[in-house]
Amino acid sequence: EAQVTQNPRYLITVTGKKLTVTCSQNMNHEYMSWYRQDPGLGLRQIYYSMNVEVTDKGDVPEGYKVSRKEKRNFPLILESPSPNQTSLYFCASSSGPVRDEKLFFGSGTQLSVL
Amino acid sequence: QKEVEQDPGPLSVPEGAIVSLNCTYSNSAFQYFMWYRQYSRKGPELLMYTYSSGNKEDGRFTAQVDKSSKYISLFIRDSQPSDSATYLCALEKTSYDKVIFGPGTSLSVIP
Numbered sequence: 560e561a562q563v564t565q566n567p568r569y570l571i572t573v574t575g576k577k578l579t580v581t582c583s584q585n586m587n588h589e590y591m592s593w594y595r596q597d598p599g600l601g602l603r604q605i606y607y608s609m610n611v612e613v614t615d616k617g618d619v620p621e622g623y624k625v626s627r628k629e630k631r632n633f634p635l636i637l638e639s640p641s642p643n644q645t646s647l648y649f650c651a652s653s654s655g656p657v658r659d660e661k662l663f664f665g666s667g668t669q670l671s672v673l
Numbered sequence: 674q675k676e677v678e679q680d681p682g683p684l685s686v687p688e689g690a691i692v693s694l695n696c697t698y699s700n701s702a703f704q705y706f707m708w709y710r711q712y713s714r715k716g717p718e719l720l721m722y723t724y725s726s727g728n729k730e731d732g733r734f735t736a737q738v739d740k741s742s743k744y745i746s747l748f749i750r751d752s753q754p755s756d757s758a759t760y761l762c763a764l765e766k767t768s769y770d771k772v773i774f775g776p777g778t779s780l781s782v783i784p
Contacts, residue, residue: 563716594774599681601761601776602717617771649716662709662772664716 561586565650565665572640573673580635580668582650588663590653591633592617593625595646596667602649608633640672676700677764679775688784692749696762696775699743703773706738707763708747711777717761721747752782 563584572578584591592607594617604617608627622644624636633652637644650665677698686692694708705724709717721736723729729736737746745764749756762775 599776601677601679602774604771607771651716661719661722662717664718666716667714 561663563650563652563663563665565648565668567668568666569669571671571673574641575639578637578640578670580637580648580650580670582633582635582665583631584633584650584652584663585631586652586654586663587630588652588654589630591627592651592653592662593623593633593635594649594651595619595644596649597646605635605648640670642672644670645672646670676773677762677775679762679778681776681778683779683781685781685783686752688752688754688782690752690782692752692756692780692782694747694749694760694762694778694780696745696764697743698745698764700766701740701743702766703743703764704767705765706736706745707765707772708734708736709761709763709774711759711761713758720760754782754784757781 566581589610593605594602596602603619605623606625608614611627611630614625648668651662653662679696707722708720710720711717723736726738726740733750735748759777759779761777763772765772
């Protein structure tokens with residue numbers, strides 16, 4: 560089954576404790592992206608990657624890191640999480656330009672930073 | 674002014690009603706328009722995509738784009754309880770450009 564898998568689904572952590580949210584897709588997609596979703600603000604792009612070893616900042620990259628060492632994986636790293644990073648995070652992938660190929664989203668990771 | 678605006682709702686309608694969901698945008702450079710549906714505790718999924726002014730129909734769903742007014746709509750005919758979800762409009766300016774999502778409208782269809 561074609562899917563984007565994120566882990567964990569729920570995460571509670573404390574300020575400053577490094578964490579990684581994993582994302583994996585099994586569709587051989589070149590394009591992958593991370594979003595955060597906050598009430599009233601919608602989905603905002605954090606980072607995206609057009610292919611292996613190619614990453615770029617989205618709208619809200621501060622406080623986040625990503626890497627794309629393999630085509631299928633695109634982890635999101637929070638080196639020193641802060642409470643304002645409490646949010647619902649989604650990973651997404653696509654085989655081509657977003658307008659032509661739909662974005663497949665993972666089921667989300669609800670992060671709470673205390 | 675936000676680039677894309679949507680009425681957050683919640684919108685509650687009886688089963689069988691016609692639903693109208695709307696987005697307005699401020700930048701005339703947007704060329705491509707999408708609607709995503711998001712069920713509770715799930716990621717969004719693409720519902721419809723269009724790139725021109727006018728209507729596009731897919732079953733019970735019709736997407737309408739009015740570029741001159743910077744206004745897009747999604748109509749749902751014969752709404753069903755399974756349509757209860759949050760609907761996000763999404764816009765893109767050019768190929769390989771980032772997609773801008775609206776904040777979403779929450780819809781409940783009551784049996």
